[in-house]
């Protein structure tokens with residue numbers, strides 16, 4: 001008797017931010033995958049900023065086995081705590097407010113330091129599994145597989161599938177979609193986390209995640225669960241004042257303060273509290289119609305959708321991508337189908353989701369245009385309040401509640417159902433071709 005040994009699928013993950021790590025964790029569970037992972041970093045560490053853990057993020061942290069490590073630093077609430085506030089940054093006026101939701105299957109939304117998220121994910125990856133100091137510089141696609149070359153002169157391959165999880169400036173995206181261009185959005189983000197004690201003397205700081213809006217900028221304040229205080233801002237900065245790749249650059253207090261001197265007293269004092277900030281120039285790019293290429297390259301996380309931090313949920317989007325990609329590989333393997341078919345399914349499930357997100361961004365821009373076109377022009381505070389109300393409607397809540405596990409199930413159920421129907425039709429056609437057997441309508 002001959003035993004047929006099915007070959008393993010050779011997969012390379014490029015980039016090990018939240019998206020790449022999630023892909024690694026899911027793919028290491030698939031016995032038919034031979035996995036390699038590369039990152040350009042000499043060591044894996046995160047710059048000191050916060051990240052929101054929403055309902056959909058918790059769902060995936062549970063699936064990834066990383067929720068427990070994070071839950072230790074976030075508090076379960078009883079539903080009475082204010083979760084989010086939207087305020088007018090000039091006057092401090094409250095525009096909208098939402099209360100913490102009590103989940104039965106997950107802790108409430110929380111905000112943690114990014115390195116905690118990374119450590120929780122890394123805890124699920126075997127030590128030394130990720131090959132560091134491997135900056136991808138070239139991709140070559142051959143019939144026998146894809147070959148990778150790194151900046152240090154080494155190479156790896158051939159691979160059956162390349163997963164580009166290499167962030168907003170993705171080299172994999174650049175290779176697969178050379179015409180796709182990132183542009184500077186005209187905005188910078190200033191971010192910092194300081195001890196709560198440093199802002200304890202300031203009156204008027206809500207005990208909730210709060211956005212303080214003006215016409216062109218905003219400030220986000222958030223007392224974190226573990227005695228820390230996060231401040232994250234957006235400001236307009238002309239292109240000529242921004243070094244092309246300024247990401248996580250340290251800047252002095254005065255550099256930040258000049259953008260917010262028209263804000264209410266609470267925010268002026270909050271902005272004055274830290275000595276130093278980190279500055280991030282925000283780049284973004286158009287939506288890709290498809291995030292796969294040539295049947296053996298798939299983009300994931302920020303590499304697939306350079307949303308520039310909009311929605312504050314990029315890590316969750318990347319987790320959703322990683323889940324669907326692994327499920328698609330598993331499903332197609334069981335059916336004896338190809339990698340190319342797997343990533344097609346991945347694209348069919350994820351691309352419409354990103355289309356929906358980009359549509360929301362377009363609606364924000366439309367809201368701003370509409371309100372600015374009103375004659376006689378709205379007074380500044382009216383404009384801020386009205387725009388904030390329109391942008392922060394409950395209609396966008398689905399983003400944070402979105403359950404991709406259900407979406408995937410529905411998708412494969414539909415494929416299975418259509419396959420059964422196709423088989424029945426074929427059977428009926430064959431039977432009707434046999435003389436004497438009639439097929440009833």
Ligand SMILES: Cc1cc2nc3c(=O)[nH]c(=O)nc-3n(C[C@H](O)[C@H](O)[C@H](O)COP(=O)(O)OP(=O)(O)OC[C@H]3O[C@@H](n4cnc5c(N)ncnc54)[C@H](O)[C@@H]3O)c2cc1C
Nearest residue numbers: 015017018019040052136166167301302309312313314315
């Ligand atoms: C200002 C701002 C605020 C944000 N706030 C939030 C938030 O509150 N909540 C949230 O969920 N998300 C937030 N995000 C988004 C979130 O940071 C990203 O969506 C998330 O980090 C995406 O993860 P990723 O794995 O796709 O990419 P990244 O985290 O960017 O990881 C990419 C990895 O690829 C590696 N890499 C890059 N190029 C190469 C190469 N050529 N070769 C090898 N390796 C390479 C990098 O070293 C890095 O490790 C924010 C983003 C911004 C900009």
